Amino acid sequence: MTTSFPGGATLTEARAFLDQHPGVQAIDILLTDCHGIGRGKSIRRHELESLFSSGRGLPASMFAQDVAGDDVDGTGLVLDDGGGDHRCWPVAGTLGYMPSTGRGQVLISMYNPDGSGFAAEPRHALDRQVLRARQMGYEPMGALEVEFYLVDRERDSQGRMQPARYPLTGRRSLNTNTMSVDELDEMSPFFDAVYEGAATLDLPLEALISEYACGQYELTIRYRDLMRAADDVIIAKRLIRSTARRFGMEACFMAKPFGPLAGSGMHLHLSLADGAGGNLFADPSEGVLSPLMLQAIGGIRATIGETMAVLAPFQNSWRRFASVNYSPGNDTWGFENRTVALRVPSGSAKARHFEHRVAGVDANPYLVAAVTLGGALDGIEAKADPGPAVTGNAYENAPANDLPRHWLEAIERFEGSEFARRILGDMLHRGFVAVKKAEYMKMALEVSEAEWSLYGFSV
Incomplete structure (x- = not known):
């Protein structure tokens, strides 16, 4: 036995x-x-x-x-x-x-x-929400996309971090190269090693793209049960890091490592299945979105503001919203729109789901999944109205929202949130708040080179 x-x-x-x-x-x-x-x-x-x-x-x-x-x-x-x-x-x-x-x-x-x-472990917070979903008759399914930069160990002549050289050619490009397959070819010895490692780790890595900045890439991971999807991110990030070191480069999972360039997100794709594996977010008829999915979106919209300390957990995380290249700092939703927070992708009506686009790749995937699923289940229980979908550029056309505007406000909102305390539990909620406050104070006392350059001998 x-x-x-x-x-x-x-x-x-x-x-x-x-x-x-x-x-x-x-x-x-x-x-x-x-x-x-x-x-x-x-x-x-x-x-x-x-x-x-x-x-x-x-x-x-x-x-x-x-x-x-x-x-x-x-x-x-x-x-x-x-x-x-x-x-x-x-x-x-x-x-x-x-x-x-x-x-x-x-x-x-x-x-x-x-x-x-x-109770203080984030993985168990997600486990409680998965159990709650199952008690409601739902099986949470998901996948998280991982964006990251590959950088050189040596800085440039001005002391700044720079993109890694391609292992195939030894060349370094400073072009954006969005979705360039030739760039992927030049980086292929590294990614071949990553896929080899994924095969032995039961990590279902799928599509790879050259992202919206020089040295930035995205790996997608196959859809499966939500808990294992969060595990996949932990395994993937370590695999990418350890492989990069063997190629003389470093993988960077900061949300915004380069101010003028695109930030790195961790988009969560989410749906709910029934006991037989059928997608409960599938369109009930042509051109009609699932009421259950819309209620879930409504529940998440109502809680994004209280959970930004999870979605953007570090001071650097907030730089991602200062320059909004496909990184929405809002609580909007829409159909096939990459400027909204909650995007319903086009594609097969049977595979319908939504994509939560707010979290940075620096966030804890268990916590991101826990608060997202928790908000979705709250919305379903309350039959929440998601409000009107945003069309066009949500950066310019989004209605006013009450999201925190900076890291400290996000920590304070999270500390006072009954929702966050209920989803994470008292022990984890208290501990996370204490850690974030301590990190805030540590960073508040750090005087940067940029401050010396701008203010040091001018004011």
């Missing part, structure tokens, strides 16, 4: 991996923190079976760290419980081989002694 443990993984999975990869001597175990950063350990081959059968202890304070890894006391997670470990267990289906590192990799998740999910 196969025995499963918290997280759903089994010893059979571990033993199959060891049999398939006899040369692997180490496995990276990754617990995803509130920023979406994987933290954990690298264990030896002989330890893998015990990880699956007995779990592994890690401190809960990992969810109390700012993005630099420093503890934030206001979270209540640092030494309040004496600093003891909590048990972490592998996430079923995430054990795989990373060719770029020569090591195995598996996602892990933290649990209480009674087997319930540890």
Whole structure:
């Protein structure tokens, strides 16, 4: 009989991996923190079976760290419980081989002694919303697109970051090259290695495009159940990063690494299926959108303003809205319109869904998915009206909204949000707010080179 443990993984999975990869001597175990950063350990081959059968202890304070890894006391997670470990267990289906590192990799998740999910972990917040959806008769389905820059390790003559050289030719282009297939060809040795890694990690990477800036790319990931879709982003970002290092470049997942150039988003495509896998957002008749989907859009529109601290979690995130190249800082919706926040793509009526375009690629995918699904379910329960669809350029024609205008306002709105507290739970909500406030103060005290240049000897 196969025995499963918290997280759903089994010893059979571990033993199959060891049999398939006899040369692997180490496995990276990754617990995803509130920023979406994987933290954990690298264990030896002989330890893998015990990880699956007995779990592994890690401190809960990992969810109390700012993005630099420093503890934030206001979270209540640092030494309040004496600093003891909590048990972490592998996430079923995430054990795989990373060719770029020569090591195995598996996602892990933290649990209480009674087997319930540890409340400060973002993955469990999404799990609660998925369970809520299932209790309503829905199976959440989704995919997240990942935009990123590939940059050189060496700065240019003025000390600025610059696009990476193409591994095929050694050439560097400073052109935008939007959707250039020749650019993809010159970068193909790198992306071939990424796709090779994806195949061994059960990561269903699909289309690749050269995006709207020099050195910027987008990878799409196949649609599947929403929890696994969020797992896919964690795995994809680490795969891209580790592969880039082996090619002498760095992958950058900042939302706005270059002020004048396009920002990097993480668009969430979402729909709800029935028990048989049928799409409940499918058009009921030709030219008519699903009332259920429109109610979901209405619910999300009502909560975007309260969740911007999740969708744009860092100071840099807000630079993405200062120059709106396909990065909507609004709460609008529309049909086949890339200037709105919630876009209903054209295409097959049977595959109808909507795309949430506000989150940056720097956001935590579990939190983004949790607040988006939570808002959608609230909208369905309330039979929310989405309001009129925006046509034309929403940057110019969008109705007034009450979204936060800067990072601090977003944190304060999130702190006072009953919706955010209900969706994430008290412990995660309190901890996330404390971490974001600490990061805000850290950045508020940092004087940039731009300030010295503009003000230093002028005022």
